Amino acid sequence: MATLLIPTALRAFAGGQPELDLDGSTAGEVIAALALKHPEIKEHLYEESGKLRSFINVYVGDENVKKLQGLDTPVKESDSVMLVPAIAGGRKWD
Amino acid sequence: MGLIDEGRLESLSHEEIARYSRHLLLPEIGLEGQKRIKASKVLIVGTGGLGAPLALYLAAAGVGTIGVVDFDFVEASNLQRQIIHGVRDIGRPKTASARDKIRSINPGVKVVEHNVALTSSNALQIISQYDVVADGTDNYQTRYLVNDACVLLGKPNVYGSIFQFEGQASVFYSKEGPCYRCLYPAPPPPGLVPSCAEGGVMGVLPGIVGTIQAGEVIKLISGESLKGTLVGRLLLFDQWRMKFRELKLDKDPDCPICGKNPTIHELIDYEQFCGLKPETQEILYETIEPLELKARLDAGETLQIIDIREPHEKAIAKFPGAKSMPLGQVKRRSSEFDPSIDTVFICKIGTRSVFAIRALRETGYDGKIFNLADGINGWARDVDKSLPRY
Numbered sequence: 001m002a003t004l005l006i007p008t009a010l011r012a013f014a015g016g017q018p019e020l021d022l023d024g025s026t027a028g029e030v031i032a033a034l035a036l037k038h039p040e041i042k043e044h045l046y047e048e049s050g051k052l053r054s055f056i057n058v059y060v061g062d063e064n065v066k067k068l069q070g071l072d073t074p075v076k077e078s079d080s081v082m083l084v085p086a087i088a089g090g091r092k093w094d
Numbered sequence: 095m096g097l098i099d100e101g102r103l104e105s106l107s108h109e110e111i112a113r114y115s116r117h118l119l120l121p122e123i124g125l126e127g128q129k130r131i132k133a134s135k136v137l138i139v140g141t142g143g144l145g146a147p148l149a150l151y152l153a154a155a156g157v158g159t160i161g162v163v164d165f166d167f168v169e170a171s172n173l174q175r176q177i178i179h180g181v182r183d184i185g186r187p188k189t190a191s192a193r194d195k196i197r198s199i200n201p202g203v204k205v206v207e208h209n210v211a212l213t214s215s216n217a218l219q220i221i222s223q224y225d226v227v228a229d230g231t232d233n234y235q236t237r238y239l240v241n242d243a244c245v246l247l248g249k250p251n252v253y254g255s256i257f258q259f260e261g262q263a264s265v266f267y268s269k270e271g272p273c274y275r276c277l278y279p280a281p282p283p284p285g286l287v288p289s290c291a292e293g294g295v296m297g298v299l300p301g302i303v304g305t306i307q308a309g310e311v312i313k314l315i316s317g318e319s320l321k322g323t324l325v326g327r328l329l330l331f332d333q334w335r336m337k338f339r340e341l342k343l344d345k346d347p348d349c350p351i352c353g354k355n356p357t358i359h360e361l362i363d364y365e366q367f368c369g370l371k372p373e374t375q376e377i378l379y380e381t382i383e384p385l386e387l388k389a390r391l392d393a394g395e396t397l398q399i400i401d402i403r404e405p406h407e408k409a410i411a412k413f414p415g416a417k418s419m420p421l422g423q424v425k426r427r428s429s430e431f432d433p434s435i436d437t438v439f440i441c442k443i444g445t446r447s448v449f450a451i452r453a454l455r456e457t458g459y460d461g462k463i464f465n466l467a468d469g470i471n472g473w474a475r476d477v478d479k480s481l482p483r484y
Contacts, residue, residue, distance in 0.1 A: 008260040008332070009293075012404075013422055018335060040422040044286060055282040062341050084330065084341065086278040087257035089143070089232035089295075 002030050002075040005082040013041035019080075027058050028071030030081045045083075055086040096318045097225050097250070098130040106132065110202070114156055117316075127316035128156065134315040135159040137224040139212055139240055141192040142166075143300025144230030144254045144307065146178035151308035152228075153196040153203050157315070160196060161224055163208040164188040171484075175297035212236055214361035217243040226314055228252040228307050230300075234281035235364040241266060241274035242361055245351045250314055250325075254307040259296050259334040261303035264324045264343060265310050268352035271326040276346035276353075281368045292446050299333050306331075379451045382438060382464040384476040391415075398437040400424075402450040403470070411470050411481045413440050421446060425453045433461030442484070444469040 004022050006014050014020070015038060022037070024030035031052070035042040047053055058065045059082040065073045075081055106114070106128060117123045117131075136157050138145045141164045152160055168176075168183040168191055176188075183191035189207040196205050208220055212231075221227055221243045229240045229251055237255075244251040250267040253274065266273045306329065313323050330339045351358040382390075390397065401408065401416035402424060419427055421441075431437060431454065439447035447465050454463070466472060474481035 008258045008334075018332075040425075053282065053286075054280045055278055057277060059341050062339075064342065064344065066346075067342075067344055082339075082341075084328070086234070086281060087255045087260065087262060088234050088237060088281075089256050089300075 001077045002027075002079045002081050004030050004034055005080055006034070007083055007085055007087075009085050009087055010041060010044060010083060013044055014038045025074060026071060027060055027065050027073045027075055027081050028052075030075060031058065031071070031083070057084040058082070059084055096130060097315055098133050102133040103129040104133065105129070110156070113202075117155070123312075123316050131156050131312065131316050132158045134226070135161065135224045136311055136315065137161040137163065137221060137227045138230060139163045139227060139236065140230035140232060141176070141178060141188040142172065142230060142232060143175040143256065143295065143297075144304035145192070145228075146176045147301050147304035148228050148230055148308045148311070149178055149192050149196055150199060151305060152311060153199045155308075155312055156200065157203060157311075159204045159206060159224075161206040161208055161220070162189045162192045162196075163210065163212050163220065164192070165209060165211040175295065175300050177301065212239060214239060214364065217361060218247065221249060222247055224249065226250050226252060226311055228254075228311055230254060230304060230307070234368045235370065237274060238281065238367060239361065239364045242351055242358060244268070245273050245275075246360070252307045252310045252314070254300075254303040256295055256300050256303050258293050259299060259332060261299055261306075261331040261333070263303055263306045263310070263329045263331070264327060265314070265320075267320070267325050268345075270320055272343045272345040273349060273352045275351055276349045277328065277343055279346075279350070284369050286449070292442055296333055299331075302333070303331065378448070378455050379439070379463040379465045381444075381467050383467050384472045387438060387464075387466060387473075388477045396435055398431060398435050399440060400437060400450070401440045401470075402447055403441055407442065407484075410484050411474060413470055413473065416440055419450075421450050421453075424450045425457060428454055428457040428459055431459060431461060433459060436462045436464060438464045438466055440466045440473075441469045443471050 001023050003019055005019050022030045022033035024033050060073050060079055114128045117128050118125055134157055136152055138148050141162050166188050168179045168186055168188055170184055178195045179191045187209050189209045193205045193207055196203055217239055227244055227249055231237055245268045248269055250265055253264045253266055255262045310324055326343050328341045328343050347354050399416040400419050401413050402419055402421045404420050439450055441447040444467050451463050471483045474483045
């Protein structure tokens with residue numbers, strides 16, 4: 001169990017929630033629990049291969065999991081897991 | 095060792111000393127720091143929501159040369175956040191409007207207008223004339239372009255980005271820390287994340303993020319070290335929940351442009367990199383113009399009209415007779431479509447609907463699909479002028 005912080009860009013696919021307490025003993029399991037609870041978010045988080053999309057960084061506390069053990073980074077109840085996607089701003093995608 | 099070479103510094107006039115006295119009183123800036131600010135050349139890429147406060151504060155602070163890059167014209171919908179432009183500037187090039195405002199704040203600033211789109215063919219030539227770049231762009235192609243050009247030229251890139259209520263800021267300076275590609279090796283596929291033009295943005299958000307960028311620029315150009323700057327840190331700001339967070343950013347040794355064995359040695363085709371030029375164009379739908387749709391409806395034809403906008407957008411402008419199916423629901427409600435009847439998808443401007451169409455096609459749907467050109471805004475423009483455009 002840990003708290004998952006959901007950025008604005010993904011909240012619309014997570015029932016509008018800014019954070020959720022989710023089961024899981026690793027960062028990857030906590031994120032998978034989100035996708036299970038809100039299936040619409042799945043394609044925004046994962047590539048078809050099941051890999052987490054490369055424009056989303058995952059932080060546990062203030063460290064990028066890339067520097068820890070990736071999605072296998074263990075999390076405790078007091079930890080926050082944060083999704084940090086790339087955001088670009090205004091222009092219409094044309 | 096500061097960014098601004100001592101040999102470029104000039105003395106300040108009495109008028110300048112009076113004008114900048116509140117900076118001179120700060121030991122962290124002082125007379126030397128203000129001289130460096132005066133000698134510095136800063137390029138602001140984009141004169142929109144982020145570029146507006148950047149330009150205003152850098153002008154007020156006495157930056158010697160401010161370059162502004164933008165190819166766009168001022169529109170009414172910009173004024174909710176782009177505070178460098180006013181009602182009388184609507185229709186003018188943004189760089190001209192920014193130049194006038196900078197000059198009215200501080201005639202001592204030299205303004206260089208680059209009224210062009212920044213591209214792979216002009217970016218190195220433009221950026222090489224400046225000491226620092228402030229990235230206030232609104233799309234991934236230009237962000238990667240600015241990043242790569244700054245890495246190749248060894249310039250610091252003061253980064254800010256916004257979406258709805260959330261902002262990010264950092265200083266990417268590959269000589270001393272990570273670059274944008276270390277954090278985000280690749281952009282999201284087009285259409286996966288809505289833009290501010292479709293998702294909205296709170297007007298003061300770019301004001302705050304752009305002002306943070308302006309502060310970082312001033313620290314970089316006035317100071318002697320990078321201490322205290324956002325090099326190696328990513329600042330996240332959630333305006334609605336009023337929370338700032340700070341994350342550590344590390345240089346990626348495998349970064350394709352600033353890592354140990356770089357594979358990118360020159361600027362690339364950023365449209366292609368961002369997936370905007372698909373190699374094989376899949377035919378998912380046909381486009382229908384608003385007047386053509388009107389003619390078919392007037393002729394009494396039965397069509398499935400699907401409005402994929404969110405409920406709060408429909409409160410702004412409703413499409414008569416359309417079935418409501420917010421983007422996120424299209425896939426799971428695919429059984430509600432009848433493939434024997436033509437379907438028309440409607441969104442705000444005709445881009446988000448492409449994502450809905452793709453989602454429906456992925457379920458194996460093979461009925462005929464049309465996308466309403468320019469969305470409900472196009473309908474309001476060409477057919478029903480009683481509807482507002484937003």
